[in-house]
């Protein structure tokens with residue numbers, strides 16, 4: 001069985017972060033493992049509090065995995081502070097990790113900062129160069145590039161700038177633009193578009209976490225990048241389509257094996 005690791009924050013209400021990642025891994029039929037960078041108290045209405053885990057313990061969690069288990073792919077989500085970022089960078093270089101999906105989580109949908117402002121530069125300089133693929137949403141891409149993104153042309157320009165910062169590929173997610181939910185993949189040569197109809201639901205808590213975890217699972221299964229993103233786009237679209245009316249705010253996406261089966265990805 002393929003083995004996939006998530007390095008991210010814990011979300012009490014189970015819609016984003018570590019919990020979304022492990023549910024996604026299970027739905028993809030891969031073995032999921034986790035390194036927790038921060039514990040959040042949050043629900044569908046927002047984030048109430050965050051306790052960052054000591055970088056030393058984060059480093060030890062990473063070592064515990066790599067000293068014992070072969071990892072086929074990993075994803076990085078909420079990393080919170082500069083010291084955490086530096087620890088992750090050092091440990092991943094030390095363990096010579098391949099296939100890294102970086103979701104540069106900055107601000108929760110409810111508006112709570114999940115990455116300290118002074119840690120943005122650390123994320124860009126330390127983690128972007130290690131990424132096989134980085135998956136910013138529009139506001140994250142605007143922060144990384146320092147440019148506004150209003151249309152598809154801006155998206156492509158931003159993808160080029162982000163690629164120049166070191167990752168092998170960029171997937172710029174169009175969830176925050178209007179109209180069709182179009183994501184653009186750029187590998188330095190070709191732009192590929194992945195489109196889905198915009199679904200009319202407020203329940204999109206953890207969509208970015210789910211998409212990046214799905215890409216990590218698909219890369220672990222030796223899928224080529226474009227194929228992996230295509231399969232993951234189908235998965236997130238179905239997970240949003242089946243999203244759950246849980247809590248009083250922005251409900252979570254739904255992960256069940258059936259979604260993956262319906263997307264026709266069971267033979268990969």
Ligand SMILES: Nc1ncnc2c1ncn2[C@@H]1O[C@H](COP(=O)(O)OP(=O)(O)OP(=O)(O)O)[C@@H](O)[C@H]1O
Pocket residue numbers: 016107108109136137138173174175176181182183196197198199200201204205206207208209210211233236237240
């Ligand atoms: N209403 C929607 N209908 C269809 N697809 C959507 C919708 N909202 C988001 N998506 C898709 O979900 C995926 C995640 O994109 P999004 O821009 O929401 O990420 P995100 O902001 O990082 O998510 P989060 O911070 O909630 O984890 C993308 O493939 C995007 O196109």
Ligand SMILES: Cc1ncc(COP(=O)(O)O)c(N)n1
Pocket residue numbers: 008009010011016017018040042077078105107108109110114204205206207208209
């Ligand atoms: C631990 C953690 N990681 C990521 C997110 C982003 O998800 P969203 O933007 O849907 O709030 C979150 N809320 N919590």
